[in-house]
Amino acid sequence: MHRSGVQGEAIRAHVRRTLTPKGELVPVAFVRCPREARMVEMTRCATCGHCAELFVEEATQTPVLSCQLSPAARPRSRAGSSPRPGARSVGEALERETICLEPDVDLKTCAAIFRRFRLGRAPVLDADGGLLGTLSRGRLAAELRRARASCHPGSGGDRRARVAERLSARRVGDVLEPAGATVSDAAPLARAAALLLEAHQDELIVLDERGQVVGAISAREMHRSTRLTFALV
Numbered sequence: 001m002h003r004s005g006v007q008g009e010a011i012r013a014h015v016r017r018t019l020t021p022k023g024e025l026v027p028v029a030f031v032r033c034p035r036e037a038r039m040v041e042m043t044r045c046a047t048c049g050h051c052a053e054l055f056v057e058e059a060t061q062t063p064v065l066s067c068q069l070s071p072a073a074r075p076r077s078r079a080g081s082s083p084r085p086g087a088r089s090v091g092e093a094l095e096r097e098t099i100c101l102e103p104d105v106d107l108k109t110c111a112a113i114f115r116r117f118r119l120g121r122a123p124v125l126d127a128d129g130g131l132l133g134t135l136s137r138g139r140l141a142a143e144l145r146r147a148r149a150s151c152h153p154g155s156g157g158d159r160r161a162r163v164a165e166r167l168s169a170r171r172v173g174d175v176l177e178p179a180g181a182t183v184s185d186a187a188p189l190a191r192a193a194a195l196l197l198e199a200h201q202d203e204l205i206v207l208d209e210r211g212q213v214v215g216a217i218s219a220r221e222m223h224r225s226t227r228l229t230f231a232l233v
């Protein structure tokens, strides 16, 4: 779909893609709603009276919403006010799509997705999009070493095939790691930065008000977003 030129604020979606046991990446698009000042599933916009248009940005294939909510109806941006540096929320700073995993995905399929998207860690979700834990590249690599060690080169057959078979028999849910500290999409970036430091983590998983995973944000992304805010005021 292409934009027809309808007036309104163009809001780009943040897409969460969840890997299923069949190897499919199921997308859910979120947008930061200016009326609620937090992330909502984009499907809600289709039935909202303020939605002028939904379309897909050609260059990036990102879903975009044209929202006609008036500035007067926005709780955090009243007419005449200017944005305060550091007052941006986590939801406003989310940049990249987030790859998540279902717990029943096998480790061979999982390893292919980690390579394709160059993932360091991925959230693991329950059926409602809630956070069960995470899986890291380090843990996957340890499972690969374990599978190789149990398939001795001299024991006959195709060793690579046997290693792949062992990985296929293990599920993400078998090797789940703790999620660590998380942050609300409505929290200020300064709060997220403090949490990162306290928890000694590289990134935080971002949850909406229902506890559903919306995405993840790293220290680098927070830093970049804060610099952009200062540049705009």
Ligand code: SF4
Residues within 6 Å of the ligand: 031, 032, 033, 034, 035, 036, 040, 044, 045, 048, 049, 050, 051, 052, 065, 066, 067, 068, 069
């Ligand atoms: S269209 Fe409605 S639900 Fe969607 S972002 Fe705008 S005000 Fe929020």
